[in-house]
Amino acid sequence: MAEEKVAVDLSCVQISGTEEEDVVDPWNVTSKSQTGIDYEKLIKRFGSSKIDEAVIERFEKLTGQRAHPFLRRGIFFSHRDLNTILTAHEQKKPFYLYTGRGPSSAAMHLGHLIPFIFTKWLQDVFDVPLVIQLTDDEKTLWKDIKVEEALKLSQENMKDIIAVGFDPEKTFIFSDLDFIGKCPAFYQNMVRIQKCVTFNQVKGIFGFGDSDVIGKISFPSIQASPSFSTSFPFIFGNAKLPCLIPCAIDQDPYFRMTRDVAPRIGMPKPALMHSTFFPALQGAQTKMSASDENTAIYLDDSPKKIKTKINKYAFSGGCATVEEHREKGGNCDVDISYQYLTFFLEDDEKLAQIKQEYSSGAMLTGELKKELITLLTALVGEHQKRRSQVTPEVISQFTQIRKLKYNYS
Amino acid sequence: MAEEKVAVDLSCVQISGTEEEDVVDPWNVTSKSQTGIDYEKLIKRFGSSKIDEAVIERFEKLTGQRAHPFLRRGIFFSHRDLNTILTAHEQKKPFYLYTGRGPSSAAMHLGHLIPFIFTKWLQDVFDVPLVIQLTDDEKTLWKDIKVEEALKLSQENMKDIIAVGFDPEKTFIFSDLDFIGKCPAFYQNMVRIQKCVTFNQVKGIFGFGDSDVIGKISFPSIQASPSFSTSFPFIFGNAKLPCLIPCAIDQDPYFRMTRDVAPRIGMPKPALMHSTFFPALQGAQTKMSASDENTAIYLDDSPKKIKTKINKYAFSGGCATVEEHREKGGNCDVDISYQYLTFFLEDDEKLAQIKQEYSSGAMLTGELKKELITLLTALVGEHQKRRSQVTPEVISQFTQIRKLKYNYS
Numbered sequence: 001m002a003e004e005k006v007a008v009d010l011s012c013v014q015i016s017g018t019e020e021e022d023v024v025d026p027w028n029v030t031s032k033s034q035t036g037i038d039y040e041k042l043i044k045r046f047g048s049s050k051i052d053e054a055v056i057e058r059f060e061k062l063t064g065q066r067a068h069p070f071l072r073r074g075i076f077f078s079h080r081d082l083n084t085i086l087t088a089h090e091q092k093k094p095f096y097l098y099t100g101r102g103p104s105s106a107a108m109h110l111g112h113l114i115p116f117i118f119t120k121w122l123q124d125v126f127d128v129p130l131v132i133q134l135t136d137d138e139k140t141l142w143k144d145i146k147v148e149e150a151l152k153l154s155q156e157n158m159k160d161i162i163a164v165g166f167d168p169e170k171t172f173i174f175s176d177l178d179f180i181g182k183c184p185a186f187y188q189n190m191v192r193i194q195k196c197v198t199f200n201q202v203k204g205i206f207g208f209g210d211s212d213v214i215g216k217i218s219f220p221s222i223q224a225s226p227s228f229s230t231s232f233p234f235i236f237g238n239a240k241l242p243c244l245i246p247c248a249i250d251q252d253p254y255f256r257m258t259r260d261v262a263p264r265i266g267m268p269k270p271a272l273m274h275s276t277f278f279p280a281l282q283g284a285q286t287k288m289s290a291s292d293e294n295t296a297i298y299l300d301d302s303p304k305k306i307k308t309k310i311n312k313y314a315f316s317g318g319c320a321t322v323e324e325h326r327e328k329g330g331n332c333d334v335d336i337s338y339q340y341l342t343f344f345l346e347d348d349e350k351l352a353q354i355k356q357e358y359s360s361g362a363m364l365t366g367e368l369k370k371e372l373i374t375l376l377t378a379l380v381g382e383h384q385k386r387r388s389q390v391t392p393e394v395i396s397q398f399t400q401i402r403k404l405k406y407n408y409s
Numbered sequence: 410m411a412e413e414k415v416a417v418d419l420s421c422v423q424i425s426g427t428e429e430e431d432v433v434d435p436w437n438v439t440s441k442s443q444t445g446i447d448y449e450k451l452i453k454r455f456g457s458s459k460i461d462e463a464v465i466e467r468f469e470k471l472t473g474q475r476a477h478p479f480l481r482r483g484i485f486f487s488h489r490d491l492n493t494i495l496t497a498h499e500q501k502k503p504f505y506l507y508t509g510r511g512p513s514s515a516a517m518h519l520g521h522l523i524p525f526i527f528t529k530w531l532q533d534v535f536d537v538p539l540v541i542q543l544t545d546d547e548k549t550l551w552k553d554i555k556v557e558e559a560l561k562l563s564q565e566n567m568k569d570i571i572a573v574g575f576d577p578e579k580t581f582i583f584s585d586l587d588f589i590g591k592c593p594a595f596y597q598n599m600v601r602i603q604k605c606v607t608f609n610q611v612k613g614i615f616g617f618g619d620s621d622v623i624g625k626i627s628f629p630s631i632q633a634s635p636s637f638s639t640s641f642p643f644i645f646g647n648a649k650l651p652c653l654i655p656c657a658i659d660q661d662p663y664f665r666m667t668r669d670v671a672p673r674i675g676m677p678k679p680a681l682m683h684s685t686f687f688p689a690l691q692g693a694q695t696k697m698s699a700s701d702e703n704t705a706i707y708l709d710d711s712p713k714k715i716k717t718k719i720n721k722y723a724f725s726g727g728c729a730t731v732e733e734h735r736e737k738g739g740n741c742d743v744d745i746s747y748q749y750l751t752f753f754l755e756d757d758e759k760l761a762q763i764k765q766e767y768s769s770g771a772m773l774t775g776e777l778k779k780e781l782i783t784l785l786t787a788l789v790g791e792h793q794k795r796r797s798q799v800t801p802e803v804i805s806q807f808t809q810i811r812k813l814k815y816n817y818s
Binding site: 137141177179183184185187194196198199203208211213214218 | 601619630
């Protein structure tokens, strides 16, 4: 999936008023506000729907499971056609999940985990197939990365993705540079999509210009193709299944285009669930960046590095002096340590308690940071342990072209 | 290969002076002059080199074979870097041949045979591998042809191509829609090429515009890819071989682009041999068109149809009355029947005799047409016989991904 690039369809994305400089597209996410992007306004601009209490209730009722913290806490906050997917599930009709990643560096950071953690949970509660696309071709086209190097980054990223805990019997992971040359049906869908989208359209949606290389211009068809079950005949046979795509909201332009194309090639429109951005250590004005390593906690950071980064860089909502903090309390809305806890601390009561203590001034910034350091050190350590067990053989279990454990006509 | 489309890089192609309306690009070939395109001027405009007596002599000396009639008669009249290929052959260094076709209709016509007949001859005299690309993806993108239909057209066209007499041990034939999804190395080369060419460049070379679909815009990378031996690792291993491409000169823009990209991806520039156009029955102002069946002799035409088409439509260089013709003689420069004989009558002496008799008025148009009818009826009849023997098994001998009879390191 695309991650950091070009200016895009700003007419649809820029938000007026105090946040007028919010920019959200597949390559840029920035906000003027310390509390970050105004997601309510983004929903209006993008024309998506809010994941509200009613949707979450329906989710819980249908699956018989308590909603994931990412749902309960508004981290997955927006959707398109989610009710169609829920109705399909209710009627025992099959669907599948699709998510992905653009492998721009060997080391992934915490923010990259969000869609994968959530997708794994969705797969668990729905018990459906999942395809994961690594757009290494995109990284070659956008960055100074050779084909050979991009293929290696895919291999490295696959280890981190597999370490999230996916089940090889239910999950197909592929790198574009490897897989597209192994599946005629996928290439044929690329061509079908390429036939439905003009340069003018990708100019409007993605901001591509005349100086862009032709590979960039046709790339959106490649990110669109996995939205159609016919791209994977070895998994789905000839079945035309609906698809649900969990992703960060900056990827939405790709799937707006895909949803426009779908009926024209006789396929169902993919449904989407959009997440907010995992903020940079420096504050919620931007998301973590793989190109500045001090903005992010990496999945290969040592405990010492995690501690240093949080203590040194994590933007604090606390007051300047202990006295002032005890008196006025900290501001959880801008405090990055607190924000990170809302992503990763599963215990609702403990989170509420921290919020109360920090806001009231009973808890100091150092203490809050210590909570986060403890949590992330454990989380990253466990991730590293699982990752170390991902051998080339394990990778090939996921990447082999094969039937999954599901049957379709 | 592309055949009939879009307006193109006219600055490079339009010819000033009396032929100022000559248009030559991958989708249009038209001339105001009854004698057709001014090829000498085209060579200057395109910046290619003439296949002159010296080149032909070197050809004959190196191969120990008399030059093919298409060479001796100026039908293959222009080249790029042919001497590099001849030097490689002289030094016993390997190279390979690449040609192709855009399968826009199930029935091919006589004009479509020209590059294949010549390429077969080149393969015979040089004993080298040959790859033949069927750009069915291109036809889907440009025309109202579905993927499934385009794949079928490829199958039909393969029969005609195989009937030319290629050797399956030396020849790999592929349809893009089938093969690209079976060869990661080919897709990887597509991406490498797509990274080197901007929208501005394809706009300049091919005349693409903002309303064109994104598949068209990136398509030139697909026609370029077979020019690089690394696109076929199953044939060439890791060897970086030079490539010689025989094609009609309207395809040159694709390979000008390819030659520009080659050094940037560390590959040798492909060499080219360009043919003139096989003229329409109605005259040399245009080439045969698959969309108007009365402009062409099709490879599935019956003897009766051949006879009718030639008698009815073949533009005559003869005079209005027998008396006038006997006195002034016919004009071979514009007479289509005579032109066709220069393509297909191998006997030089007989051709010279016909020219002499027709020019002098001793031979009437009806007699000249009869010569052509006899020749083409036999040629098409034999082609149909060979084509009828091309079973699906024979096709798969050519299309299977495999090593050919050559060894490379």
